[in-house]
Structure formats: C-alpha cells, structure tokens
Amino acid sequence: MQKRFTFVWVTIVVLALLSFSACGRRGDERTLKIYLFSSAQNLDKVLAEFYEQTRDTLNIKLDIIWNSGADHRQRMPLIMMNQEEADLVFDAFWMNLNRLSNQGAYMDISRFFHNEDFPGLKRAFPPEFMAQVTRPNGAIYAIPFTQAPEDIMVIFIRRDLREQFGMDPISSNEELETFFRHVQGGIQRGELNMVAPFGIGQSRGFYYLDDNIIEKRARNVLNIDGTGSGVGMMFDIALSEDGRTVLGAATLGDPDSAYAMFPYPFNRNTRNYRVINHLTRWAQFAQNDRQTETDAMRNLFFTGRVAATEGNISNFMAVSRAMEAVGWDVEMYVYVPTMRNREQIVSQPFTAWNFLAVPRQSRRVELTMSFLDWIFQSRENHNLFEFGIEGEDWLPVGDYEFIDLDNPTKYFFPGFQLTWNPNFIRINAELPDYVKELFWYQNDSETYLPSPIPGFVFNNEATTELRTAFAAVAGIQATYRPILMLGLAGGPEQARIVLEEYHTRATNAGLDVIRQAVIDQVQQFLDER
Numbered sequence: 001m002q003k004r005f006t007f008v009w010v011t012i013v014v015l016a017l018l019s020f021s022a023c024g025r026r027g028d029e030r031t032l033k034i035y036l037f038s039s040a041q042n043l044d045k046v047l048a049e050f051y052e053q054t055r056d057t058l059n060i061k062l063d064i065i066w067n068s069g070a071d072h073r074q075r076m077p078l079i080m081m082n083q084e085e086a087d088l089v090f091d092a093f094w095m096n097l098n099r100l101s102n103q104g105a106y107m108d109i110s111r112f113f114h115n116e117d118f119p120g121l122k123r124a125f126p127p128e129f130m131a132q133v134t135r136p137n138g139a140i141y142a143i144p145f146t147q148a149p150e151d152i153m154v155i156f157i158r159r160d161l162r163e164q165f166g167m168d169p170i171s172s173n174e175e176l177e178t179f180f181r182h183v184q185g186g187i188q189r190g191e192l193n194m195v196a197p198f199g200i201g202q203s204r205g206f207y208y209l210d211d212n213i214i215e216k217r218a219r220n221v222l223n224i225d226g227t228g229s230g231v232g233m234m235f236d237i238a239l240s241e242d243g244r245t246v247l248g249a250a251t252l253g254d255p256d257s258a259y260a261m262f263p264y265p266f267n268r269n270t271r272n273y274r275v276i277n278h279l280t281r282w283a284q285f286a287q288n289d290r291q292t293e294t295d296a297m298r299n300l301f302f303t304g305r306v307a308a309t310e311g312n313i314s315n316f317m318a319v320s321r322a323m324e325a326v327g328w329d330v331e332m333y334v335y336v337p338t339m340r341n342r343e344q345i346v347s348q349p350f351t352a353w354n355f356l357a358v359p360r361q362s363r364r365v366e367l368t369m370s371f372l373d374w375i376f377q378s379r380e381n382h383n384l385f386e387f388g389i390e391g392e393d394w395l396p397v398g399d400y401e402f403i404d405l406d407n408p409t410k411y412f413f414p415g416f417q418l419t420w421n422p423n424f425i426r427i428n429a430e431l432p433d434y435v436k437e438l439f440w441y442q443n444d445s446e447t448y449l450p451s452p453i454p455g456f457v458f459n460n461e462a463t464t465e466l467r468t469a470f471a472a473v474a475g476i477q478a479t480y481r482p483i484l485m486l487g488l489a490g491g492p493e494q495a496r497i498v499l500e501e502y503h504t505r506a507t508n509a510g511l512d513v514i515r516q517a518v519i520d521q522v523q524q525f526l527d528e529r
Contacts, residue, residue, distance in 0.1 A: 031061040032368055035079070035089040037072035040064075041412040046388055058370060080105040080359060087362040090417050091142065092354055093457060098226055101141040102461055106357040110140040112369040120376035121369070124421045132350035132455040136528055143372070144352030145420045148442040152313040152339050153208050156297075159329040161192075161307050170333040171340075173210060176308075180285040183307045192307075196287035199296040199306030205486045206286075207231060207310050210278040212270055214338045217346035219263045222451070225349075226458040227251070227518055229477035232271070232485045235518045238262040243452035244526055249518040251511070252484075253503025275484050276495045283487025291482045304328065313442065316435050317404070317428045334438065342441045346449045349456040354416045375419065386419040387411070387426075401429040456525045458518060466517045469510025476505050 047062060054060070067075055073095045079086055080100055091097040091106075100106060112118050113125055125143070127134075133142045155176060162170065165182040183197035200206060208231070213223050220239040228234035228251065238247040238261060250258035252275065256268040287306065293299065301309040302322050311319065316332060323330040334340040356372075358365050375381050387394040387402060388411030395403045413419070427439045441447055460470040480502040482488060489495040503511075 030059070030364060030367055031063050032087045032364060032371060033085050034062060034064045035067065035072070035076065035086055036064055036414070036417050037067045037069050037090055038414045038417075039066050040414065042388075042409045043411070043413060045409060046384060046411055046413070049384060049389065054374065058367070058374060060367060060371060062371075076100070077105075080361075083361045085361070086359045087364050087368045088356055088358060090354070091357050093225055093350070094353065097142055097355055097357065098457055098459065099461055101357070102459055105360055106141040107360055107362065107365055108139040108141060109143070109358055109365070109369060110134070110138055112373075113140060118369060118373040120373040120378075120381075124376035124423050129351075129422065132352065133355070134455065142355035142357045144350075145354045145356065145416055145418065146352035147314070147420045147422060147425055149347050149351040149448050150339070150345055150442055152334055152438055152442050153336055154311055154313055154316075154332040154334050155209070155308050156301065156311055156316075156319050156330055156332050157308045158323075159331040162331070169331065173335060176333060176335070177281075177285075180308070184285060193304070194307065195300070195305045196285060197307050198282070198285040198287075199293070199300035199309045200286050200290050200486070201293045201296040202291055202482065202486070203294075204231070204310060205290070205482075206279055206282055209282060209310065209335050210274055212266075214336050214345060216266055217348070217451075218338075219266060220452060221262055221266050222349065222453065224249075224456075224458050224518055224522070226460055227514055229474045230481055230485075232275070233477050233481055235515065236262075236266075236271075237518060237522055238266070239452055239526075246519050246523045246526070249515050249522075251515070253499055253506065272499060275499055276492045279485065279487040280489070280492050280495050286487065290486050291488060302326070313435065313438055317431060331432075332435070339438075339442075342438075342447075344449055345447055347451040347454070349451050349453045351451075354420070356417070376421065376424070379424065382419060382421075382424045383426075385413060386415050386424070388413075396426070397429040400426055402426045403429050453522060453525055456522060458521060460514070460517075462517060462521065465510075465513055469513035472509035473506050473511055473514060476502065476509055480505075 043064070051061070072090065076089055076091065076096055077100065079089075080103075091100065113121055113130055114127060115122060129144070130140060133140055133144055135141075155170075157170065157179065161183065162179060165179065167175070167179060167182070170176050170179060180197040183192060183194065186192035187194050187197070211232075216223070216236065220241065220243060222237050222239070224235045224237055226234075233252060235249050235251045237249045239245065240247055248258070248261040250262070250269065252269075252271045254269055254272075259267050259269050261267075287293065287296075287300065290296075296306070296309050297311060297315075297319065300306045301319075304326065313332065313334075320330050338345060358368055362368065375385055383390065383394075383396075390396070392405065392407060392409075393411045394405055397403055422443070422445075425443055427436060431439065461467045480498065483498055484495065484502065487495070489498040
C-alpha cells in the first residue's frame with residue numbers, strides 16, 4: 001500500500017513538472033477560470049488582441065464567468081466549500097472577503113508583491129498601498145483595485161429642469177431641497193410626467209446624504225465596516241487625540257450617553273438625529289417603491305421618471321451620455337461639504353472597496369499572478385483592458401486623458417474588478433472642467449491624511465459568541481434597515497418609535513457583544529502597531 005501511494009505521488013509530481021516545464025511554449029495553452037460580477041461588452045476583441053500579444057509568453061486563455069451581484073455573493077462561498085475549479089475571484093468586505101479569507105479559502109499571495117520577478121505588480125502595488133490588506137504576519141489574501149481612496153458622492157440632477165426653474169447651480173442641501181420642491185410642484189400640477197423628484201434604490205438609498213462620516217474622521221471618530229449589515233448600521237469608534245486608545249464604540253439607536261466619550265460635536269448620537277429628522281425629510285421627495293427598486297439610475301433617471309438620483313463622480317460620463325441620448329442635460333451636486341470645498345480628507349481604514357483573491361484550490365497561482373503582472377507591466381498593457389483597442393475604442397490625449405470613441409462594437413469592462421489603480425489613471429478629456437478638477441482632487445495623494453487604523457478589518461467571526469450575535473443582529477437589521485434608512489417609517493415621531501423598537505431587539509440579540517468586540521479588536525490593532 002505504501003509503495004502504491006509513493007508511485008502515485010511520484011507520478012503526480014512528474015506530471016506537474018512536465019506541465020510546469022511547458023509553461024510559455026506555443027501550443028501548450030492554459031486556461032484561467034475567473035469569477036466576476038456585472039458584465040463586459042465586446043470583450044472578445046480585446047481578449048483576441050491579448051492572446052496575440054502573449055501567445056509566445058503567457059500563452060493563456062481566460063474563462064470569465066459573470067454573475068449578478070447577488071448571485072456572486074451567494075455563489076462564491078459554495079464554490080470555495082466545494083473546491084470547484086477557480087483561479088481568480090472578485091470579492092470585497094461588503095461581500096464575503098472577511099469571512100472567506102479568515103476561513104482559509106484564499107491563498108496567501110504576499111510572495112508575488114515587492115518582488116523583482118513581478119515588476120508590474122511591484123510598480124502598481126507598493127507596500128504603502130498594500131498595507132490595507134497586509135496582515136501583521138505579512139500575509140496578503142486580496143489584491144485591491146481602486147483609483148482613489150474616495151469616490152466623491154454626488155446627486156445627479158437634470159440641469160435643464162434646474163434652469164427651467166430659474167435656479168443657479170445647486171451648492172447646498174437647502175438649495176437641493178428647493179429644487180425638489182419645484183419638481184414636486186410640477187408633478188402635482190401635471191406639468192411633469194414623473195413619479196417623484198428623487199429616485200433611489202433599495203441597496204444604497206440616500207447613501208451618505210446629510211451624514212457626517214467624513215467630518216467625523218477628522219476628529220478621530222471612525223466608521224467600522226463589517227460591524228453592521230450596510231450603510232448606516234455600522235459602529236462608530238472614538239479614539240484618543242494621540243490615536244492610541246479606544247474611548248468608546250456606539251451605533252444607530254444608542255442613547256446619547258453611549259457617545260458621551262466622543263469629541264464635540266459628536267458627543268451625541270447624530271445618527272439617530274439623521275434617521276429621525278433628515279431621512280424622513282428627504283423621503284417625501286423619493287418614489288414610493290424605493291424598497292423594491294433595484295436600479296434607480298437606469299429605471300427612473302434615464303427614463304425621465306425622476307429629476308435626480310444618487311451616485312458617484314466616477315459614473316459622471318456614463319450618466320451624462322445616457323441622458324444626452326434622450327435629450328436631457330445632467331450635472332452633479334457634491335453633497336459632502338468637505339469634498340465640495342476640496343479640503344483634506346482622513347482616509348478610511350482600508351482605501352479600496354474592490355478586490356481579487358486566488359482561491360486555495362487553484363493549481364495555477366503562478367500563472368494567475370503572471371497574468372495580473374502583465375496588465376501592470378506597461379501603460380499599453382493596462383490600457384488594453386481598461387479602455388479597449390486604441391484608435392477604435394479610445395484615443396490618448398497626452399499622458400493623463402483620453403477621448404472615448406463610439407462604434408458598433410464599443411468595448412466596456414468594469415475596471416474596478418481588474419484594472420483600477422492609482423498609478424494608471426486617465427480621465428475623460430470631454431468631462432466638464434469642474435468635474436475634471438474634482439477628479440484630480442480625489443486622485444491627488446495630497447488630498448488624504450492617513451487613517452489612524454490603516455488596514456484594520458473587523459473580524460465578525462472571531463469567536464463563536466460574536467459570530468452568533470452578529471448573525472442575529474444582522475437578521476434584525478435586514479428587517480429594519482429599509483424602514484429606517486429609506487425613510488419608510490413616516491414622519492419623525494414614527495421613525496423614533498421604529499428606531500427604539502429596532503434597538504431593543506438588536507440589543508437583546510447581542511448588539512453589546514459586537515460593541516465589545518469592536519473595542520477589543522481595534523485596541524489590539526493599535527497596541528500591535
């Protein structure tokens with residue numbers, strides 16, 4: 001029995017060596033299986049060019065499986081559990097990255113970074129950029145993709161309507177509300193065929209409108225992702241002035257006393273005030289079916305059913321073109337004062353929202369990382385996947401801008417999953433000047449001050465007690481979050497009642513277990529730095 005095992009093992013090793021020795025030889029094609037979400041357009045022509053350029057070097061094929069966002073989130077844990085074939089997968093802390101990496105589903109790929117044998121990765125992912133995903137023991141389980149630490153939050157607005165109402169460009173939340181009231185009046189008089197002034201969707205809702213998350217960071221009050229089921233439900237922590245001690249942790253629904261140790265003016269629960277007063281006020285301008293709307297931009301704004309919608313500056317060109325195609329002009333209002341005034345921003349703990357990871361079961365990790373290395377070895381390589389075929393899909397304008405060309409086989413790829421990187425940024429030359437200025441502001445390293453907890457990631461599965469509490473609280477949040485964060489409770493008094501009901505149930509389910517874990521994990525992170 002022992003001899004047979006040895007023979008089989010030697011056979012496997014020999015076959016593996018033969019396979020490895022054939023790497024790069026023409027005719028010995030290998031396929032990487034990659035799982036992403038969303039979709040690409042006319043990817044085949046870019047892949048054909050990539051294959052032609054690399055047939056005597058990498059000599060690989062890409063088998064990309066596209067899922068919807070919801071399907072991707074549900075499917076990846078099953079693929080990891082069943083050890084299905086996969087070489088590269090998209091993941092994020094808002095999907096399964098924290099849980100799966102802690103469960104050992106992903107490989108430690110640290111040896112491929114800061115490595116002369118992988119010059120593209122070394123250039124594009126320097127140590128300071130990788131700090132956000134480098135664990136204390138040096139392990140790296142995810143590759144970050146971003147163009148800027150912050151993607152400026154905006155409200156997209158029908159400029160033609162704003163001008164029709166005789167208003168100047170919107171520069172404050174008060175003026176935004178005035179615009180909404182004008183639209184609402186036009187709807188009520190039958191002059192505008194719209195369902196509401198403001199279109200929002202179930203997942204993002206009002207997002208950070210009338211929130212103070214950016215201002216809090218400047219006072220060492222930090223929002224901790226992974227401690228709640230979505231935007232608005234997470235914990236805040238307050239650090240001492242020297243950034244070495246956790247003063248407290250508090251969240252939505254807590255009494256003001258839970259914020260007593262926080263610095264002024266955040267020594268009361270401003271989250272409660274936002275839900276009770278701000279969101280119920282904005283809700284009067286939003287469409288009734290916001291709890292079930294999956295894509296307010298496409299289904300409502302692009303079809304003229306609303307006059308404004310929420311989004312990010314990175315989408316400006318796509319939104320502008322979609323609106324121009326139906327005869328409307330669009331502009332944007334930056335609703336975060338710090339960003340609107342182009343002030344410095346304290347970075348969030350991790351400065352990317354999107355990642356790729358190599359599953360533990362992959363047998364082609366070297367080849368996978370060589371593929372990623374190729375993308376970042378040169379601007380030409382990167383531009384192929386980011387923009388498509390030069391002269392057909394796009395044209396360069398200098399070193400930092402481009403012109404987007406229109407054609408029947410126009411290429412598009414969701415770059416946040418493969419190509420976005422601070423060292424490889426071009427902006428659209430056709431953007432309005434004020435939008436260009438904001439793009440460069442958000443991409444300028446001088447805009448950002450370092451987070452006091454760079455790279456910290458909350459582990460909501462650190463103990464059995466925490467895992468149980470988090471699952472129970474998250475289930476309750478899934479019920480109450482739409483009601484509270486989409487302003488569905490009604491007026492302020494009704495919202496207050498629902499908020500108190502939510503907090504009571506969440507507390508009984510283990511909210512304080514999560515609170516203590518937040519304090520303990522952040523303090524341990526600070527002590528080990």
